[in-house]
Amino acid sequence: MASEQQGNVLIGVIGGSGLYHLDNLSFIKHVNPETPWGHPSSPITICALPSGTQVAFLARHGIGHTLSPSAVPCRANIAALKSLGVRAILAFSAVGSLREEIAPGDFAIPSQIIDRTKGIRPTSFFEGTSVVAHAAFGDPFAIKFTKWLEERVQKVLQSAGNGSKLHTDKVIVCMEGPQFSTRAESKMYRAWGGDLINMSVLPEAKLAREAELSYALIATSTDYDSWREHEGYVTAAEVFKTLQTNAELSRKVAASILDELHEAAEEGDILTEEVGSMRFSIMPRSEKQKEEDREKLRYVLADYFS
Numbered sequence: 001m002a003s004e005q006q007g008n009v010l011i012g013v014i015g016g017s018g019l020y021h022l023d024n025l026s027f028i029k030h031v032n033p034e035t036p037w038g039h040p041s042s043p044i045t046i047c048a049l050p051s052g053t054q055v056a057f058l059a060r061h062g063i064g065h066t067l068s069p070s071a072v073p074c075r076a077n078i079a080a081l082k083s084l085g086v087r088a089i090l091a092f093s094a095v096g097s098l099r100e101e102i103a104p105g106d107f108a109i110p111s112q113i114i115d116r117t118k119g120i121r122p123t124s125f126f127e128g129t130s131v132v133a134h135a136a137f138g139d140p141f142a143i144k145f146t147k148w149l150e151e152r153v154q155k156v157l158q159s160a161g162n163g164s165k166l167h168t169d170k171v172i173v174c175m176e177g178p179q180f181s182t183r184a185e186s187k188m189y190r191a192w193g194g195d196l197i198n199m200s201v202l203p204e205a206k207l208a209r210e211a212e213l214s215y216a217l218i219a220t221s222t223d224y225d226s227w228r229e230h231e232g233y234v235t236a237a238e239v240f241k242t243l244q245t246n247a248e249l250s251r252k253v254a255a256s257i258l259d260e261l262h263e264a265a266e267e268g269d270i271l272t273e274e275v276g277s278m279r280f281s282i283m284p285r286s287e288k289q290k291e292e293d294r295e296k297l298r299y300v301l302a303d304y305f306s
């Protein structure tokens with residue numbers, strides 16, 4: 001279970017529904033680290049940009065989409081990426097739109113999350129251990145990373161020229177699923193201020209925060225959920241209609257920005273904001289903390305559990 005540093009792989013990409021590979025990049029190898037929380041959703045692909053820059057790609061639901069959102073092994077996914085040396089995670093997700101102006105095919109970068117998961121997913125690396133920690137999560141996405149992304153994704157969408165717009169500073173609701181929302185729930189989320197809805201951003205974003213990784217989400221809109229009075233409600237068939245084109249555009253976005261993102265990680269300017277954030281979130285060392293638990297946590301937070 002030793003960490004498997006891959007030299008210079010600083011950026012991890014998590015692909016959601018429809019985005020199971022970055023086949024516009026060159027395949028290098030698969031790695032499948034065994035973490036204290038098990039194996040990731042699928043082997044992680046190490047791939048290279050034309051410049052030679054390497055990135056790690058992970059399909060959230062497995063390559064053949066065999067894992068439902070509630071069953072995604074998020075702790076293993078985040079721990080495995082960190083074990084490779086990853087510092088920042090760019091995650092993609094297929095989402096429903098709760099706003100008229102966010103059309104299917106549009107992209108959005110959220111800045112806030114409303115948690116509507118049902119407590120059935122393990123949400124912390126500390127869960128089940130004798131160590132207690134309370135990570136700050138007021139701003140659930142890495143702020144500088146998100147801002148950095150906005151202008152670059154905007155440029156890629158403009159140059160793609162297929163009319164996809166970028167929406168920023170949005171609130172995403174994360175529901176449990178796997179069934180979609182009722183019409184009443186969908187309307188309630190709008191009343192709460194929700195703009196987007198998915199089933200996957202949590203606990204992924206929380207675990208990235210606990211692991212001190214910068215995490216940002218590119219939400220790719222597939223449907224209008226079920227809030228529109230005189231329109232049909234969301235169905236999987238509706239979602240599938242835009243998954244392919246959204247995935248193609250996501251691959252373009254990734255290929256266009258990952259070199260610069262890797263450089264930013266190397267220079268340590270925008271992607272260090274989470275580093276050190278757990279130092280005062282973890283309850284002080286006590287003799288009641290079990291050594292086996294501290295060893296487990298060392299896998300993701302070596303600095304605090306040495």
Ligand SMILES: CSC[C@H]1O[C@H](OP(=O)(O)O)[C@H](O)[C@@H]1O
Nearest residue numbers: 016017069093094198199200239
């Ligand atoms: C296929 S529709 C519902 C499913 O799609 C989204 O997955 P992901 O976030 O991994 O792209 C959504 O969160 C649900 O899991």
Ligand SMILES: Nc1ncnc2[nH]cnc12
Nearest residue numbers: 094095096197198199225
């Ligand atoms: N309407 C919706 N609700 C939840 N997750 C989704 N993923 C894509 N569309 C969705």
